[in-house]
Amino acid sequence: MCGIVGVVGRGEAAPLLLEGLRRLEYRGYDSAGIATLVNGHIERRRAEGKLVNLAAVLEREPLPGTTGIGHTRWATHGAPTERNAHPHATRRCAVVHNGIIENHAELRAELERAGVAFETETDTETFVRLLDANLAQGMEPRAAFAAALRRVHGAFALAAIFAGHPRTLLAARQGAPLAVGFGEGEMFVGSDALALAPLTRRIAYLEEGDWAEVGAEGAAFFDARGERVERPVVVTAVSGAAVGKGNYRHFMEKELHEHPAVLGDTLRQYLDPKTLEVRLPRLPFDPARVPRLTISACGSAFLAGLVGRYWIERLARLPVDADIASELRYRDPPLPEGGGAILVSQSGETADTLAALRLLREGGQRVLSVVNVPESSMARESDGCVLTVAGPEIGVASTKAFTAQLAVLACLAVGFGRARRELTTLDEGRLTQALLEVPGNAAAVLEQDAQIRELAAEVAKARDVLFLGRGSLYPIALEGALKLKEISYIHAEGYAAGEMKHGPIALIDESVPVVALCPTGPLFEKTMSNLQEAAARGGRILAFTDEDGAGPLSRFAERVTVLPKVGAFSTPILYAIPVQLLAYHVAVLKGTDVDQPRNLAKSVTVE
Numbered sequence: 185m186c187g188i189v190g191v192v193g194r195g196e197a198a199p200l201l202l203e204g205l206r207r208l209e210y211r212g213y214d215s216a217g218i219a220t221l222v223n224g225h226i227e228r229r230r231a232e233g234k235l236v237n238l239a240a241v242l243e244r245e246p247l248p249g250t251t252g253i254g255h256t257r258w259a260t261h262g263a264p265t266e267r268n269a270h271p272h273a274t275r276r277c278a279v280v281h282n283g284i285i286e287n288h289a290e291l292r293a294e295l296e297r298a299g300v301a302f303e304t305e306t307d308t309e310t311f312v313r314l315l316d317a318n319l320a321q322g323m324e325p326r327a328a329f330a331a332a333l334r335r336v337h338g339a340f341a342l343a344a345i346f347a348g349h350p351r352t353l354l355a356a357r358q359g360a361p362l363a364v365g366f367g368e369g370e371m372f373v374g375s376d377a378l379a380l381a382p383l384t385r386r387i388a389y390l391e392e393g394d395w396a397e398v399g400a401e402g403a404a405f406f407d408a409r410g411e412r413v414e415r416p417v418v419v420t421a422v423s424g425a426a427v428g429k430g431n432y433r434h435f436m437e438k439e440l441h442e443h444p445a446v447l448g449d450t451l452r453q454y455l456d457p458k459t460l461e462v463r464l465p466r467l468p469f470d471p472a473r474v475p476r477l478t479i480s481a482c483g484s485a486f487l488a489g490l491v492g493r494y495w496i497e498r499l500a501r502l503p504v505d506a507d508i509a510s511e512l513r514y515r516d517p518p519l520p521e522g523g524g525a526i527l528v529s530q531s532g533e534t535a536d537t538l539a540a541l542r543l544l545r546e547g548g549q550r551v552l553s554v555v556n557v558p559e560s561s562m563a564r565e566s567d568g569c570v571l572t573v574a575g576p577e578i579g580v581a582s583t584k585a586f587t588a589q590l591a592v593l594a595c596l597a598v599g600f601g602r603a604r605r606e607l608t609t610l611d612e613g614r615l616t617q618a619l620l621e622v623p624g625n626a627a628a629v630l631e632q633d634a635q636i637r638e639l640a641a642e643v644a645k646a647r648d649v650l651f652l653g654r655g656s657l658y659p660i661a662l663e664g665a666l667k668l669k670e671i672s673y674i675h676a677e678g679y680a681a682g683e684m685k686h687g688p689i690a691l692i693d694e695s696v697p698v699v700a701l702c703p704t705g706p707l708f709e710k711t712m713s714n715l716q717e718a719a720a721r722g723g724r725i726l727a728f729t730d731e732d733g734a735g736p737l738s739r740f741a742e743r744v745t746v747l748p749k750v751g752a753f754s755t756p757i758l759y760a761i762p763v764q765l766l767a768y769h770v771a772v773l774k775g776t777d778v779d780q781p782r783n784l785a786k787s788v789t790v791e
């Protein structure tokens with residue numbers, strides 16, 4: 185992952201680079217650095233840790249120069265120290281890099297045999313040394329860069345500047361996104377349009393294998409064979425406005441409170457409140473004919489996909505395979521002729537999901553992606569795209585984007601059910617009505633905030649926590665556990681409630697809280713029985729249910745939080761909110777870095 189940004193500018197580059205990095209910090213925050221050309225020489229400033237540390241270094245030691253590159257790092261090779269921070273530089277060139285150079289070990293060995301000394305443990309430095317060696321032989325930057333590119337394998341994006349060439353920046357894309365921004369007498373590169381939006385809205389995206397020579401007045405694009413190519417300049421819809429926290433302490437808290445609005449905005453796109461019909465955009469496959477669907481994604485997006493599987497199989501009677509993208513891509517699954525696929529991603533840039541997308545397309549599947557970023561690589565590479573309308577999500581832990589994914593998948597499931605004649609118009613109207621009530625119910629769930637905060641005080645004391653749910657709430661139990669691990673660093677597991685007795689029940693004692701997702705409905709009695717089995721062994725049950733479930737659960741649960749009573753169809757969307765809120769409050773109590781938890785990054789663009 186990592187974020188990269190570059191400027192061939194008119195004024196000082198450093199403030200622009202820093203602002204670009206601020207907008208890219210979601211991609212990694214282990215270290216940051218910038219390099220500029222000062223009187224034709226390369227100079228750099230770097231700092232371990234978050235961008236504020238680099239900003240402080242720049243305060244103390246400003247960096248002049250109008251051409252430069254910047255980087256915010258999510259460490260892959262080499263510890264997150266200042267020494268390993270990008271840009272990596274020699275006297276002749278400086279490079280920022282996002283992704284992994286997979287053949288770095290053999291290149292390093294080859295260069296070391298030739299007498300080249302390395303300063304860092306990073307894979308990036310191999311590219312810098314290759315480039316430097318080419319320059320040392322008298323090659324011009326463009327030829328040196330192209331020759332070095334031919335030697336490296338992997339998935340990455342790169343940007344480089346060169347001593348003595350104050351108006352030249354070279355950039356390449358091979359598996360990781362990169363955009364070139366067109367200004368007035370100044371040009372930019374960045375990992376995404378978000379980084380460039382305050383500088384320019386006119387963007388050209390590099391395609392796979394492309395590289396570009398960027399000068400102050402424009403850019404020349406080349407494909408992997410070095411042939412000159414044209415890449416269209418589009419006006420990005422991404423806003424340059426800074427996203428603020430408002431009156432909230434954290435972005436995550438703000439984003440949690442955006443659930444009702446985001447759900448409303450997303451559902452409004454795909455539901456007609458007057459006719460109570462689902463209105464889907466043109467799909468790349470015919471749901472009435474497709475023999476099977478494959479759903480794939482990573483992390484929370486995968487868990488949304490798992491709920492999607494429950495819905496689509498139940499409502500549309502359409503067989504669905506669901507697999508995490510990093511497994512799917514190496515599993516070599518048999519894919520049916522004429523099959524369809526749904527790929528889910530907030531960022532639309534997740535490397536594993538993007539690779540699964542390509543594999544599925546190569547296997548003849550027609551791919552529909554559910555993404556939050558309209559201009560993302562996944563949106564551009566899919567056969568069709570349905571957008572979540574969640575707006576920018578800054579907190580690393582996904583919240584509103586997750587429920588927006590659920591909302592889209594729910595609409596797809598109903599639409600598929602209608603197309604396959606498994607649902608009548610009446611069924612469609614009933615399900616649509618239930619979805620239209622979700623934003624209001626989400627607001628009611630948020631009113632339980634104070635009670636969930638009290639619950640968090642209990643959970644915060646635990647070393648291990650179990651989350652249990654059945655049916656379409658099983659993936660929500662997984663989501664609760666994932667969120668808690670991710671931001672509070674408490675070990676948590678999600679289980680299908682019925683699976684407890686097959687092993688995990690051995691974990692139960694009075695020190696392990698069991699968070700139970702237990703609304704009344706078809707699976708209520710069964711889930712209750714599983715919870716009683718845990719309570720009988722000293723388990724402390726913290727239950728989420730509705731008013732009808734509160735009485736029976738109160739007989740043995742330590743705490744019962746009452747949520748609005750809704751039909752089984754919309755419970756996964758609503759029950760996701762309290763488990764995310766719970767994780768948030770636990771993290772606040774534990775004093776962790778809620779928006780930027782350790783070791784993580786928002787967009788995972790490495791395998």
Ligand code: F6R
Nearest residue numbers: 483484485529530531534581582
């Ligand atoms: C969890 C979380 C991650 C992401 C995952 C996929 O809170 O945010 O698990 O869901 O990295 O990211 P996207 O949706 O951008 O593909």
